[in-house]
Amino acid sequence: MGFRMLHPAATLLAILLLAGCVPSEPVISPPPEPHSTPIFASDEDALAAATEAYAKYLAVSDQILSDGGKGEERLLTVATREWAELQNEGFAEAREKGWHSTGTTTFDSLRIEQYDSHAVQGAPIMRAYVCIDVSSVDVLDARGVSVVSTDRPDRSPAEIAYSWFEKPNRGILIAHIDPWGGRDFCTDS
Amino acid sequence: MHRLLIATIAMVLLVSVGSVPAWADSSCTDLERATTGCPNISVGNDGHEVTIGGEVDQPGTGGGPGSSSGADPVPDPMPPLTVDRPGYTVTIPVTLSDLARFRPNPGTDHMQPDGWMIVGLSTNFYARAAQHVKTGALLGEPASVRFTPVRYAWTYGDGSSRTASTPGSTWDALGVHEFDATATSHIYRNPGRYLIDLTIGYAPEYRLASGSEWIPVAGLVWVPANRLVAVAAAGAKTVLVEDECTVNPFGPGC
Numbered sequence: 318m319g320f321r322m323l324h325p326a327a328t329l330l331a332i333l334l335l336a337g338c339v340p341s342e343p344v345i346s347p348p349p350e351p352h353s354t355p356i357f358a359s360d361e362d363a364l365a366a367a368t369e370a371y372a373k374y375l376a377v378s379d380q381i382l383s384d385g386g387k388g389e390e391r392l393l394t395v396a397t398r399e400w401a402e403l404q405n406e407g408f409a410e411a412r413e414k415g416w417h418s419t420g421t422t423t424f425d426s427l428r429i430e431q432y433d434s435h436a437v438q439g440a441p442i443m444r445a446y447v448c449i450d451v452s453s454v455d456v457l458d459a460r461g462v463s464v465v466s467t468d469r470p471d472r473s474p475a476e477i478a479y480s481w482f483e484k485p486n487r488g489i490l491i492a493h494i495d496p497w498g499g500r501d502f503c504t505d506s
Numbered sequence: 507m508h509r510l511l512i513a514t515i516a517m518v519l520l521v522s523v524g525s526v527p528a529w530a531d532s533s534c535t536d537l538e539r540a541t542t543g544c545p546n547i548s549v550g551n552d553g554h555e556v557t558i559g560g561e562v563d564q565p566g567t568g569g570g571p572g573s574s575s576g577a578d579p580v581p582d583p584m585p586p587l588t589v590d591r592p593g594y595t596v597t598i599p600v601t602l603s604d605l606a607r608f609r610p611n612p613g614t615d616h617m618q619p620d621g622w623m624i625v626g627l628s629t630n631f632y633a634r635a636a637q638h639v640k641t642g643a644l645l646g647e648p649a650s651v652r653f654t655p656v657r658y659a660w661t662y663g664d665g666s667s668r669t670a671s672t673p674g675s676t677w678d679a680l681g682v683h684e685f686d687a688t689a690t691s692h693i694y695r696n697p698g699r700y701l702i703d704l705t706i707g708y709a710p711e712y713r714l715a716s717g718s719e720w721i722p723v724a725g726l727v728w729v730p731a732n733r734l735v736a737v738a739a740a741g742a743k744t745v746l747v748e749d750e751c752t753v754n755p756f757g758p759g760c
Contacts, residue, residue, distance in 0.1 A: 358679060378536045386537075407535025418540055431654055433637045454540045469543040495533060495719065496544040 356442065356481060363432045367445045370395070370489040371477055375422045378404065382418035382456070386411030396491040397480050415459035423450045426503065430476065442481035442489065448503035449475050474503045533718075600644070602725045605710055608640045610653035615660075615704035615731045618677055618684070623700075623738045628691040632674030633658045633731065635706050648715040657707030657726060662692050663700035694738040702734040 357363040374395040381389055386408035392401040411417065424447050432443040452471035456464050474497035479489050534544035613635025623629035635655035643649060659669040674690030682688065694700065707726035713719065 358681065382537060382540065403533060404535050407537030410535075411537055416537075418537075422536075422540070431637070431656070433654075449539065451540050456537070456541050464541055466542040469541065473539070473544060475544075493533065 357432065360429065363443060364427070364429050366489050367429060367432075367443055367477070367479060368427050370479060370491060371424060371427065371445075371447065374491045375424065379418065379420075379422055379454075381408055382411060385415065385417040400490075400492055400494075411456075416456055416464060418454055418456045420453040420455055422454055424448060425450065427477075443477075443479040445477045445479070446497065446502065447475050447477055449473050472503045473497075474501050600712060600721070600723055602710070602723060602727065604644060605651055605712065605723060605727070607642055608644075608651040608653075608710070610640070610655075610706075610708040610710075610727055610729050611635075611638055612729045613655060613673075613704070613706045613731045615702065615734055616676075617702065617734055617736060621734075621736050623694050623736060624685070625694050625697055625738050625740050627685045628687045628693055629736075629738075630674065630677055630686075630688050630691045631660055631702065631704070631734075632676060632688075632690055633704055633706060635673060635708075635731075644712055644714065650713045650715075652711045652713070652720055653708035653727065654711070655706050656709045658690070659705045659707065659728075660690070660692070661703045662694070663702050664694055664696070664698075666692070668692065697738050697740045699735065699737050702736065704731040704734075705729065706731055 357366065374392075377391050377395045381387070381391055389401070389405045389408040392404055396404070426446070426448045428446045430444040430446055450472045451469070454465075458464050476495045476497050477491060478493035478495075480492040481489055538544055613633050616632050616634065617623075618630040618632075633655070635658075637652065637654045639650050639652045641648070641650050644651070655673065657669055657671060658673055659667065661667040668690070670690050672689050674688060677684050677686060677688070680686075680688055687693075705728050707728050710723045710725075710727055711720040712723060713721065
């Protein structure tokens with residue numbers, strides 16, 4: 318009868334005590350927090366994701382400009398809405414003036430500045446430094462005459478901010494590309 | 507904490523959603539980059555101009571070994587901030603003391619195994635801390651301060667300590683076996699009860715409501731995380747395993 322009154326937890330404790338499984342000292346556990354799986358398993362994964370996302374972005378942006386700024390909504394597949402809307406100012410200008418681009422924008426020296434492997438949906442996840450190279454890009458007006466300024470730098474340092482969108486399967490998007498205002502790390506000097 | 511973070515981010519987004527995004531001044535379009543080149547960073551606003559002068563050093567030369575997240579050093583020195591107002595001009599270097607009212611959220615310290623360790627084997631410590639934004643007033647203006655965790659300083663309670671650029675991670679996430687050494691693991695040499703403390707260094711950046719760029723502030727803000735109390739048991743010839751090793755060959759002791 319008395320044994321039937323024993324609480325199951327007490328029974329378990331008794332068993333654990335007999336088995337020597339209960340530590341003799343109190344253990345303070347860290348506060349609970351939401352479980353989340355890291356978005357990147359390693360630095361290499363983060364760099365690969367950052368590189369891929371920016372390469373995709375440049376491919377789409379180049380394509381839109383070579384199409385004379387038409388089909389600008391395609392940028393939404395690789396950039397956040399806010400950034401795509403800002404870029405559309407340039408695309409709209411190209412449409413109005415009848416400009417289009419030729420050539421391909423390239424980049425190198427992409428380096429992760431920081432990342433947050435547990436970023437929440439829509440939040441900044443990564444920032445990276447990059448050298449953007451437009452030396453092979455030309456922008457032509459409707460008559461086929463280049464409108465590129467003679468003092469346009471071919472290479473320029475920039476900082477890319479990425480956002481993370483888990484749903485609906487959008488992944489890592491370009492949130493922001495800022496010209497880097499500090500020392501130029503893209504030209505040898 | 508996450509809810510708070512989301513709320514803060516939402517506030518920041520609300521602030522930046524206007525007819526013209528707050529950061530539009532310093533960003534450039536891909537068309538501009540291809541035709542004239544992007545302008546140098548300059549932040550402007552109507553009748554209330556904030557110009558950023560000075561030189562920001564080139565981003566650091568890469569994190570040290572084992573750096574994982576937030577690897578690079580904070581650009582340093584921070585650029586002086588010049589605030590032009592009608593009638594007068596003030597140049598104000600923003601320092602950590604100006605940010606005293608902005609306090610980063612503390613992170614959390616975790617360990618594997620949870621609450622105990624085996625003398626002579628690696629105990630894996632890892633931190634959880636996320637970049638987050640706090641809002642408030644700075645230089646009399648509404649401002650946001652963004653804190654990015656970049657340094658993790660552990661004192662292991664046995665006289666040794668480590669400062670890492672990586673928060674570390676679980677054995678599972680690292681894809682290694684339990685009790686394997688990690689960038690943030692520690693081996694206790696003597697049985698006993700240990701108090702483990704973690705302090706996280708956050709790199710602060712600020713942004714005035716009228717500005718658009720995150721501007722780094724020199725130095726780090728250190729915030730203690732929770733204290734762990736754990737018991738180290740002497741190395742045993744027999745280790746209790748969670749599953750039979752045939753079922754879980756990666757289990758501890760298998």
